[in-house]
Amino acid sequence: VNPNLEIFSQGEEIITGQTVDTNAAWLSQQSIALGFNLTRHSAVGDKIDDLVGVLKDIAQRADCCICTGGLGPTSDDLTAEAVTLAFQMPLQFDALAFQQMQTFFATRNKAMPESNRKQAMLPQGSLRIDNNSGTAPGFALQHERCWFVFLPGVPSEMRQMFQETIHPLLSKRFELKPSRLITFRTIGIGESDIQQRIKSLRFAEPVQLGFRADTDEVQVKLLFPSGFPDPELKALVASVYEKLGRHVFAIDGWSNASGDLVSVVDKLMLSGNHKLAVIETASQGLLAAKCIGSNWLLEAHYHQSMLNFAERRPVPIDRNDLIAIGKELAFKLQKSIGVNLVLIQIYAEDFAQFIDFNQTIKMHCLLLNNQEFVEEIFLLAGSAKRKQNQAALLTLDLLRRNLQPDSII
Amino acid sequence: VNPNLEIFSQGEEIITGQTVDTNAAWLSQQSIALGFNLTRHSAVGDKIDDLVGVLKDIAQRADCCICTGGLGPTSDDLTAEAVTLAFQMPLQFDALAFQQMQTFFATRNKAMPESNRKQAMLPQGSLRIDNNSGTAPGFALQHERCWFVFLPGVPSEMRQMFQETIHPLLSKRFELKPSRLITFRTIGIGESDIQQRIKSLRFAEPVQLGFRADTDEVQVKLLFPSGFPDPELKALVASVYEKLGRHVFAIDGWSNASGDLVSVVDKLMLSGNHKLAVIETASQGLLAAKCIGSNWLLEAHYHQSMLNFAERRPVPIDRNDLIAIGKELAFKLQKSIGVNLVLIQIYAEDFAQFIDFNQTIKMHCLLLNNQEFVEEIFLLAGSAKRKQNQAALLTLDLLRRNLQPDSII
Helix, strand or coil, X not given: CXXXXXXXXXXXXXXXXXXXXXXXXXXXXXXXXXXXXXXXXXXXXXXXXXXXXXXXXXXXXXXXXXXXXXXXXXXXXXXXXXXXXXXXXXXXXXXXXXXXXXHHHHXXXXXXXXHHHHHHEXXXXXXXXXXXXXXXXXXXXXXXXXXXXXXXXXXXXXXXXXXXXXXXXXXXXXXXXXXXXXXXEECXXXXXXXXXXXXXXXXXXXXXXXXXXXXXXXXXXXXXXXXXCHHHHHHHHHHHHHHHHHXXXXXXXXXXXXXXXXXXXXXXXXXXXXXXXXXXXXXXXXXXXXXXXCCCEEEEEEECCHHHHHHHCCCCCCCCCHHHHHHHHHHHHHHHHHCCEEEEEECCCCHHHHHCXXXXXEEEEEEEECCEEEEEEEEECCCHHHHHHHHHHHHHHHHHHHHCCCCCC | CCCEEEEEEECHHHHCCCCCCHHHHHHHHHHHHHCCEEEEEEEECCXXXXXXXXXXXXXXXXXXXXEECCCCCCCCCCHXXXXXXXXXXXXXXCHHHHHHHHHHHHHCCCCCCHHHHXXXXXXXXXXXXXXXCXXXXXXXXXXXXXXXXXXXXXXXXXXXXXXXXXXXXHHHHCCCCCCEEEEEEECCCCHHHHHHHHXXXXXXXXXXXXXXXXXXXXXXXXXXXXXXXXHHHHHHHHHHHHHHHHHEEEEECCCCCCCXXXXXXXXXXXXXXXXXXXXXXXXXXXXXXHCCCCCCEEEEEEECCHHHHHHHCCCCCCCCCHHHHHHHHHHHHHHHHHCCEEEEEECCCCHHHHHCCCCCEEEEEEEEECCEEEEEEEEECCCHHHHHHHHHHHHHHHHHHHHCCCCCC
16 A cells, blocks of 8 residues: 555645745645655644644654645744644754855845854754755654655746655665556546547556646546556557547657657657747737747747738738639748748638627648648637637647658657 | 634536636625625535534634525525524515515516526515525524524626625624725736835734735735824835836725726726837737727737748848837838837747747847837747747736826825
């Protein structure tokens, strides 16, 4: 049986709902991947009695607990004090922690406020967890059944400390049997459609099948227990991939093609030394915006409607012949900028339809790849924001399917 | 003293971190606005013992508890069963709930699966909470100290049921003294800078002062207890506004200018019947993307660098004179599209600097308003994504400051 782990978050900003507790979700995913059994999330505000009560309960209930928040320098940061009261562990000045804080301020040319001295007071007998990107050190200690880890609530600091220090410590302290997670990441296909396609497959009893749909993609997750035979695993991955086909743009935990759609496209663009220009309508700049940090996108142009564009032309073109206008534009851009790839979105519906939650928009996409055009039609539904996001992703996916090898398995 | 309220979330997707628990944050904000004192969030998976244990504890501890999740038709939806076990309340078939579910399926031309019958089994003596947008009804009941409300976990259904039914019920059942929250929303100024500016102000003891910084803005929050004298409140709001000045783009709970920056700009553009075109560099399409659903943005053009553009021109212009190129472009766009407003971003740094977390970019912005130019320089720091987001928002804010009246108080 895997050891139990709980997550405990502290802070008024969490309990009042001003901050959504993304730390709890992130830590849960990390801990499950390590092989823990996640049993509970708790959060309280800056109230010493609540903190002490929760810590005492967890000490009886869990094998491990990761706590975030409450390590700052101000008077409402109470975690260390709560540990003292709950577990009768007095606080002790940690000279090295204090020195690290002094260095932190010195390298930033700032004076260290006196209040920060408090952060160097750690429970006696606890293990200090260094914080390389902030002032608050963390600490870890065993009390009764539970090994407690205390980390700051700032997500970037918390994640770095978890990955650098806590992850290896957990692997050493607990006998963990990590299961293997393989995630098929798909686009352009709904969850029920996916279930229909794979319902004929037989999954051996210990394999857990899961689905996750969000605004950007639908994921199919296969969780294999430790020690699951390799040939069976391979066969199952191959048969799921066969059923889902080209909708799969990445397979995390299996394929070189991994990560979200933008990072898959980024790798393909870089390895092929491609350059891209884009004409957006429905996605209104979002396609370009998603590619930030990549230097293969040279230009992007948004027109509220291709119709506007047609009307402005010196020699009027048949308003219905938007595809012809699109193709002409693509060739022009290709030549003037010197890119091999041009993506164009064309839609002829009006603004009222676009912002109407209940109306569906038809978007015509063109990809000019050297001298050849690929054309595809996509349907966009839902709110304006959802249509925009779908338009950006489906257009990028047209590019992905034209650059990616036939099989990514 | 305000009554205590806890939030209890149920579901494997929450506890495993596949879903971030946004319900807890949303319900906390709503409940605090009503006048509750938020004391704890808890979440467990689909384990009957854990559910029963948490329910029993909360019944002793809280005056009110809002529970989400576990009301679905499948075998891992255990909330009703847990209530039966924890509070000795047998389940009873609710004919009206069943009829509502039948209608739900009938209007969608679907057969109701037999498994849905389970959702009409409600704890005896509980109050049914109708669900107008899904199949799972909610219910409410008193046990020991606590009034429990059970709602589905689907955020849209949960929110609708809370607003239509739970909100008025809570106001009736509890003696609540809602406090008044006034939020100054600022851009272009850091949290420590804000603290410096307002540190000379005296806040009467019962007024709570808070800060919140996220990727888009920094907020200053003033929470006034119920019954706080109006003249003092007005004076305090005026003096905070005076210290922060034009960095304040909205004052939620006070001014007509409220909401996020994009919705403030949207109102100004619509009321003035303005039309806009944009040339983006650093924000790479994100400025246009943020304006989705508004029909006053007619065109947006992204160029990886203004340098590229200068090089492509038939008659070469001095490479250093990017501002002149920008102005020429702005006039051209204004004339060809027929907009009164044009925004242009210019930056001359290279790609390596842009993606380097440790390097700062200088962005020069121009706003052409009819025949006049306004110019401003912004510094962008951090990751490429952060620079992009700051560029989009600061450019939009240049527009906001030129359209908004001198005082929004």
